[in-house]
Amino acid sequence: MIAVITGDIIASRLVLDQDKWLVPLKSLFNNWGIRSKDWELERGDFFQVEVNNPLDALKKALQIKALIKKVEPLDVRMAIGIGEKTYTGESISESNGEAFIYSGEKFDSLDKENITLGIKTTWEEFDEEMNLYLKLAATFMNKWSVSSAELMEIVLKEANITQDEIGKRLGIKQNSVSGRWSRANVNEILEVEKMFRKKIYALIK
DSSP: OEEEEEEEEETGGGOSOTHHHHHHHHHHHHHHSOBTTTEEEETTTEEEEEESSGGGHHHHHHHHHHHHHTSTTOEEEEEEEEEOOOBOOSSGGGOBSHHHHHHHHHHHHHHHHTOSEEEEOSOHHHHHHHHHHHHHHHHHHTTOOHHHHHHHHHHHHOTTOOHHHHHHHHTOOHHHHHHHHHHTTHHHHHHHHHHHHHHHHHHHO
């Protein structure tokens, strides 16, 4: 069982210097796997990423979100599909299975549902609950400022980092980090990610 993240960049054409987001995004994907085999970026702003461990799927989606939100006025639409992989092609675009189908189906419904992040699996009750959490979380994730996104990116990458260490990294005082932490709703995001991980683990073990 795997996860597949399908997504595209919102307002990508409004950023004249595409390298501002494209280079960091490719670097992130390269840290996760091999281009074509594990991830692909097409038409400049459409991407697909295979995640071998479904427990990591939401965290990786949040990392993408934080990275993209660091560049105004960008945002990102993403759909996570979790299921079996029945065929491994030479490239991710040729591979197939439930995870790919679910991810594609959910991605196609994002605009109609007026959401930017959704999940589809074989477990309907899980989908209903988790998509509600994500819809609520999106009310503040979609409003992340550049500074909030920078903070969230660090926290997601280094789970045990302290606010003092973040302050040194960003060149700001601890009380400024605390303010950003609150404005970014870091605790709530981490709780949703933890809940996702816990529920997926129970379903697939």
